[in-house]
Amino acid sequence: MIVVEGLSVSFGAVQALRDVSFEAQTGKITAVLGSNGAGKTTLLRTISGLKEPASGSVMLNERSLLHVKPENIARLGVGHVPEGRGVIGEFTVEENLRLGAMMAKVNLSAGLEEQYERFPVLGERRKQHAAKLSGGERQMLAMARALIAQPSVLLLDEPSLGLAPLVTSQLMHSIHDLCATKNLTVILVEQNASTALRISDHAVVLHLGSVVANDVASKIAADEDLRRYYLGMVE
Numbered sequence: 001m002i003v004v005e006g007l008s009v010s011f012g013a014v015q016a017l018r019d020v021s022f023e024a025q026t027g028k029i030t031a032v033l034g035s036n037g038a039g040k041t042t043l044l045r046t047i048s049g050l051k052e053p054a055s056g057s058v059m060l061n062e063r064s065l066l067h068v069k070p071e072n073i074a075r076l077g078v079g080h081v082p083e084g085r086g087v088i089g090e091f092t093v094e095e096n097l098r099l100g101a102m103m104a105k106v107n108l109s110a111g112l113e114e115q116y117e118r119f120p121v122l123g124e125r126r127k128q129h130a131a132k133l134s135g136g137e138r139q140m141l142a143m144a145r146a147l148i149a150q151p152s153v154l155l156l157d158e159p160s161l162g163l164a165p166l167v168t169s170q171l172m173h174s175i176h177d178l179c180a181t182k183n184l185t186v187i188l189v190e191q192n193a194s195t196a197l198r199i200s201d202h203a204v205v206l207h208l209g210s211v212v213a214n215d216v217a218s219k220i221a222a223d224e225d226l227r228r229y230y231l232g233m234v235e
């Protein structure tokens with residue numbers, strides 16, 4: 001599990017996160033919701049070691065991740081699928097997956113087989129350049145590239161961004177399935193609150209860098225004020 005406590009992060013004069021605390025449990029999906037600039041991406045980047053916090057702590061199963069280099073945080077089992085997916089368009093599907101496996105030094109053929117079984121479309125397109133994939137396929141590739149390293153934690157930054165509703169719901173279904181079958185700790189960042197809440201166990205709502213709500217997903221989904229003022233879910 002991931003435990004974040006009192007986390008504050010600044011970019012010069014801009015405070016992107018203020019005293020953020022929450023827990024993401026093993027085998028559960030924790031949604032991190034909030035509008036533009038709420039601090040969602042900064043939170044994931046701080047967990048994976050790409051941004052140094054001003055104060056506070058991040059623990060992975062009792063181990064502090066503070067001052068640990070991003071590559072070592074990845075080796076400890078934290079997979080990060082960045083905003084915008086971060087796959088390499090000029091590389092084929094398989095080459096992108098090989099990169100993910102290489103950095104984690106895992107068995108390549110077993111890893112590829114597992115990912116192609118999970119995402120059959122990637123197997124069919126293994127020789128195709130990633131740039132030729134649809135948005136949904138590219139998101140699957142980004143997830144598969146993180147998963148091939150066998151992480152115990154998966155950080156997903158706006159996986160539904162730019163995807164059609166049907167593709168989004170298929171993707172959310174695979175995230176839910178993945179979390180359960182691999183007993184992952186999933187932190188799902190989404191601006192699309194209703195989509196994320198449907199598959200999440202727990203949810204944290206950020207507004208201008210502060211936590212304004214932290215509760216079971218069904219309670220967040222039922223809170224009229226949160227829906228209206230922070231989640232943009234206007235009926």
Ligand SMILES: Nc1ncnc2c1ncn2[C@@H]1O[C@H](COP(=O)(O)OP(=O)(O)OP(=O)(O)O)[C@@H](O)[C@H]1O
Pocket residue numbers: 011014015016034035036037038039040041042043083191
């Ligand atoms: N590299 C940076 N340099 C300066 N300010 C930054 C940087 N990255 C983020 N910020 C600022 O930190 C705050 C939080 O940004 P962040 O990207 O974490 O928000 P977000 O919730 O992911 O937003 P979005 O939904 O648009 O992706 C914003 O005010 C943003 O302008």
Ligand SMILES: [Mg+2]
Pocket residue numbers: 040041042083
């Ligand atoms: Mg963001």
